[in-house]
Every structure is written in structure tokens, then in C-alpha cells.
Amino acid sequence: MHQTTVICPKTPEKPQLSFLCLQLQRLPLPRCLSDTSQLFQNTEKFGLSFYKDFGLDLLYQHIKVERFLKLGYSHSDILRVLDNLHHDAQTNDILEELIKTCHTRTHKDKSVPNSPKLVPRGCSPNPSQPRPGPDRDSAPDFRPVVIDGSNVAMSHGNKKVFSCQGLQLAVNWFWDKGLRDITVFVPLWRKEQPRPDAPITDQHILHGLERRKILVYTPSRCVNGKRVVCYDDRYIVKLAFDSDGIIVSNDNYRDLQTENPQWKKFIEERLLMYSFASDK
Incomplete structure (x- = not known):
């Protein structure tokens, strides 16, 4: 004292x-x-x-x-x-x-989730391992995590609905393990009012992740009433490659692999695939 x-x-x-x-x-x-x-x-x-x-x-x-x-x-x-x-x-x-x-x-x-919510294929979580609290820093040997928001959200929505809850589950899974360098890419137009041809659920989760500086919107604009969007896959792969991180997606990014030999090797080694089972 x-x-x-x-x-x-x-x-x-x-x-x-x-x-x-x-x-x-x-x-x-x-x-x-x-x-x-x-x-x-x-x-x-x-x-x-x-x-x-x-x-x-x-x-x-x-x-x-x-x-x-x-x-x-x-x-x-x-x-x-x-x-x-x-x-x-x-x-x-x-x-x-x-x-x-x-x-x-x-x-x-x-109120912090007690169990892992997202289990990557080929991995099994260890429930006896202590969960780091939200106020702890990431371990220095953890790589940055880049999440393909569209891929994860549509997968959680059974390919029919853009489910923002899937993004929250993915972020929570890494956050509960002590990782703090997490980035989720989502097209900017997902911030707009939902339409019948593009349903979205729990849209407020996007605002929460954006406030926490976890979610990043890729640019989009309207030209003569038509939406012009950027290729968000390129943002995802480039950030993960530049930061020496990992990519969370079930997409193989074959077009980007043929475009850049360095990206091809990187995607083969750093692509973390996943699956949802009862919101876990």
C-alpha cells in the first residue's frame, strides 16, 4: 500500500x-x-x-x-x-x-459466454482450459484473425439468410480464447434496410461489432440505380497476407490463388474452415 x-x-x-x-x-x-x-x-x-x-x-x-x-x-x-x-x-x-x-x-x-461457440473442422476445444477474460491481452504468439463475414453469416443462415448471429458466434469463439486482433469484413450494403431478395437477421449485431472496431465494411455504391460492390474476397486475403494472419472461411478463393502464387501458398496454409452445429 x-x-x-x-x-x-x-x-x-x-x-x-x-x-x-x-x-x-x-x-x-x-x-x-x-x-x-x-x-x-x-x-x-x-x-x-x-x-x-x-x-x-x-x-x-x-x-x-x-x-x-x-x-x-x-x-x-x-x-x-x-x-x-x-x-x-x-x-x-x-x-x-x-x-x-x-x-x-x-x-x-x-454474462460472458462460457463455452466455445465455433468449432473448426479437425479441432476439438478443451473445456478444462481456463478462458482468458475480456480484459486480458492477446498472447504474443496468436496470429491476427480475418473473418469472411459474408461466408460465415450465410453459412449460419443455411445459405438463405444473412445471419449476423453467426458473426457474433465466430468472434466470441476467438475472443474467449484470448485473441483480440480480429477483423470481420462485410459489404457496406448489408448495413442498409433489408430487402425480400436479401434477408438479414439480427442486424444490430453489425452495429455492435463496428463500435468495437472489429467489423469493417467493404465499399459499395449505387450507379444509375444499380449497386456496384467491391470484391470483398480481395480485401480479406490481402489483409490476412499482409498481417501474417489466418482466414476464417469455407471459400477456397480459387480465382485469387491463380492470380497470385504467393497468395496461393498462403491460402493453402492459412485457411481455417469451420462448421456450425446448433449455434456452436
């Missing part, structure tokens, strides 16, 4: 305050006191009222913090609860708020 030495003025006519200063020299300062030079400023002016109104409160706060630290609560949680409650809050009130704080955090953690 960080300790701050407090410089107290000499107060020979107020021995109680001098004794308090000695006691406070080794106490950690509350977060609200950012300027230590003001801690005992104007001590002569406040006199014993300063000792009663501020000094004892600080001592009591220190005692409370130490007590709940021994119970296993974090220093930041304890200070947050003490800031929210009145300075003379009882132990039971503080404990109740700490329990609520930890319960809320546990509930949020449980």
Missing part, C-alpha cells in the same frame, strides 16, 4: 493535534486529498475542531479500510463505497454495499 508522509506544523500549545499529526504520518491519504500540502494548512486557525471533525474521521476511515481489506475486498472497492456513504456509516451498511458491488461485478462476468 502506498504511504504518504505528512508534514505537520509545530503546535506546542495543542498537544492533541501534535499527537494526531504523528499518528497520521504513516496513514495513506484518501483519494479526495490530492494536494498533501493542504492537509494540515491553517491548523492554528481550526484548532481542536480540526482534530475532531477531520482527524478522527481520517483515522476511522483508515481503520475501516484495514478491516475490510482483511475480509478480502479490494482497496479501490472499499474507498468507492466509503465515498458513497456517510462518514459515520456503520460496519453493516458498508459491508452490505461491498456485497452489492461484488455481486454486480460477478453478474457482469457471468
